[in-house]
Amino acid sequence: MKLEMKDKPGQLIAALKPISDVEGNIMAIIHQRDPSAAPGDTIDVQIMLDLPGSKLESLVETLTSQGVNVVRIGEERLLIRRSVILIGHIMHTDLTDTVDRIDSSGLAEVAELGMVMPAINEPSSAKITLKSSSLEEIGRAIDLLRSVAREKGLLVIEPLEEYP
Amino acid sequence: MRIALLGFGSVGRGIAEAVSEKDLGLSITAVADSRSGIIDADGIDIRDVLERKRTTGLCGTPGITADDVIESGVYDVLVEVTPTNADSANPALGYITRALAAGRHVVTSNKGPIALRYDALMQLAASRNVQLRYEATVCGAIPLIQALEIGLAGNTITALNGVFNGTCNYILTRMTDEGLSYSQALLEARELGYAEADPTYDVKGVDAAIKLVILANSIWGLNASLDDVDITGIDGLTTDALALAEDLNCTIRLIGEIIPEKRILKVSPRVLSKDHSLVVRDTLNAVTVETDMAGEITLIGRGAGSRETASAIIADILFIRDCHVERT
Numbered sequence: 001m002k003l004e005m006k007d008k009p010g011q012l013i014a015a016l017k018p019i020s021d022v023e024g025n026i027m028a029i030i031h032q033r034d035p036s037a038a039p040g041d042t043i044d045v046q047i048m049l050d051l052p053g054s055k056l057e058s059l060v061e062t063l064t065s066q067g068v069n070v071v072r073i074g075e076e077r078l079l080i081r082r083s084v085i086l087i088g089h090i091m092h093t094d095l096t097d098t099v100d101r102i103d104s105s106g107l108a109e110v111a112e113l114g115m116v117m118p119a120i121n122e123p124s125s126a127k128i129t130l131k132s133s134s135l136e137e138i139g140r141a142i143d144l145l146r147s148v149a150r151e152k153g154l155l156v157i158e159p160l161e162e163y164p
Numbered sequence: 165m166r167i168a169l170l171g172f173g174s175v176g177r178g179i180a181e182a183v184s185e186k187d188l189g190l191s192i193t194a195v196a197d198s199r200s201g202i203i204d205a206d207g208i209d210i211r212d213v214l215e216r217k218r219t220t221g222l223c224g225t226p227g228i229t230a231d232d233v234i235e236s237g238v239y240d241v242l243v244e245v246t247p248t249n250a251d252s253a254n255p256a257l258g259y260i261t262r263a264l265a266a267g268r269h270v271v272t273s274n275k276g277p278i279a280l281r282y283d284a285l286m287q288l289a290a291s292r293n294v295q296l297r298y299e300a301t302v303c304g305a306i307p308l309i310q311a312l313e314i315g316l317a318g319n320t321i322t323a324l325n326g327v328f329n330g331t332c333n334y335i336l337t338r339m340t341d342e343g344l345s346y347s348q349a350l351l352e353a354r355e356l357g358y359a360e361a362d363p364t365y366d367v368k369g370v371d372a373a374i375k376l377v378i379l380a381n382s383i384w385g386l387n388a389s390l391d392d393v394d395i396t397g398i399d400g401l402t403t404d405a406l407a408l409a410e411d412l413n414c415t416i417r418l419i420g421e422i423i424p425e426k427r428i429l430k431v432s433p434r435v436l437s438k439d440h441s442l443v444v445r446d447t448l449n450a451v452t453v454e455t456d457m458a459g460e461i462t463l464i465g466r467g468a469g470s471r472e473t474a475s476a477i478i479a480d481i482l483f484i485r486d487c488h489v490e491r492t
């Protein structure tokens with residue numbers, strides 16, 4: 001991941017501590033100081049780390065809250081994932097449209113959809129996973145999904161807290 | 165301390181049994197059920213009354229009513245444990261109002277009056293310098309109100325969420341463990357006496373919502389009513405949905421949630437990691453409170469039952485005696 005932080009003593013440590021707190025394994029740190037930078041400018045630091053995917057989100061949150069700007073994370077851009085469960089007549093209420101409305105919102109993409117087909121006329125159940133690049137956008141995407149579901153008479157079961 | 169019991173069902177009898185078995189320093193001087201009553205200023209023989217109720221269905225003499233008990237004045241605390249009416253709160257609301265107006269303490273397990281008339285009843289109690297306590301209305305035996313009001317005094321309670329309905333929790337546990345359908349699990353809950361003949365209030369989330377209203381009004385003064393709660397029950401859940409949650413190493417529970425700052429009052433089935441502290445089994449209840457100083461605190465325990473609910477009622481009575489009456 002590539003971080004941007006204030007060029008101040010202690011900042012790098014402040015950025016590394018949350019990584020060890022979530023049991024991340026730091027593989028390399030590339031920290032280039034620009035000799036022309038004035039004190040108080042931001043500096044770029046690249047950190048290669050090995051981290052369970054589930055911990056990434058909370059790490060990014062902690063870093064951001066400490067004023068460290070996460071500029072880029074790995075190759076994968078859409079790293080924040082959220083799964084919800086849908087119950088109802090998912091197929092008959094135009095599943096393609098449901099997925100399209102999320103995808104075309106620009107907020108998130110439907111990354112996975114697992115559906116269980118029950119007996120005819122019984123409501124079906126599906127797990128739908130959205131992925132997005134920010135917590136804020138994924139939150140708005142879930143809001144959107146909730147309103148689409150309400151319109152179509154589908155029940156949305158959301159996580160109480162974030163889980164992988 | 166003398167207590168009068170209105171209602172001699174599961175909870176009322178549980179209280180009577182505990183008072184007779186344990187040396188609590190309490191005496192029962194009046195009892196009424198829906199069809200009879202008994203009043204004796206010198207203290208009633210509880211064993212006798214329990215036996216009569218068991219054999220005849222009456223606790224006392226036909227014609228003696230709850231109103232007679234209230235007017236008798238031979239008690240320090242009125243214990244009101246008649247059935248809940250979530251629409252009008254009556255007749256319990258009338259009973260409680262009259263006892264408070266007459267300067268008597270009241271302890272109740274009845275959600276109706278507390279959910280609908282919290283402010284007015286508390287003002288009345290204060291004006292007569294008496295206590296109205298209601299620990300048993302939320303989460304049965306769990307001392308939640310006491311924890312919030314006293315144990316966590318000085319903290320700002322920023323959020324609260326939990327499992328407030330044992331019937332729903334039982335149904336969800338059985339759907340997960342045995343792959344039962346919703347209706348099979350409901351049937352089983354009924355057979356075991358965990359669900360009422362009419363389980364609507366439980367499974368549609370209304371019972372949990374009433375408990376949120378009580379907390380919202382008593383802890384945060386939100387002046388909320390049932391209409392302010394966003395309610396989704398468990399009656400639309402499928403076994404497939406639980407299996408899908410299982411794939412994520414998660415499960416589904418009916419969660420009541422209050423975030424006062426955002427005025428969120430919500431009851432809905434939610435996906436939770438299986439090792440989440442609110443994922444309790446069978447008929448248990450669990451509540452997590454988030455506070456500014458104490459951090460997170462989770463309480464887990466029995467949310468209903470004769471003896472369990474009596475525990476909360478008796479704690480309220482003894483609190484009034486030991487922390488209110490003796491200090492004033």
Ligand SMILES: NC(=O)c1ccc[n+]([C@@H]2O[C@H](COP(=O)([O-])OP(=O)(O)OC[C@H]3O[C@@H](n4cnc5c(N)ncnc54)[C@H](OP(=O)(O)O)[C@@H]3O)[C@@H](O)[C@H]2O)c1
Pocket residue numbers: 170171172173174175176196197198199221230245246247248255273274275300301304467468469470473
């Ligand atoms: N059971 C629990 O685990 C539990 C837990 C928390 C809160 N609560 C609440 O506690 C209250 C009592 O519950 P419960 O389970 O004991 O109910 P219950 O078994 O149905 O007993 C209700 C009792 O109230 C009596 N009653 C009905 N109408 C009356 C009236 N107008 N005046 C005087 N007595 C009257 C009934 O008389 P008869 O005997 O003549 O029918 C019965 O003795 C309810 O409000 C309930 O919501 C119960």
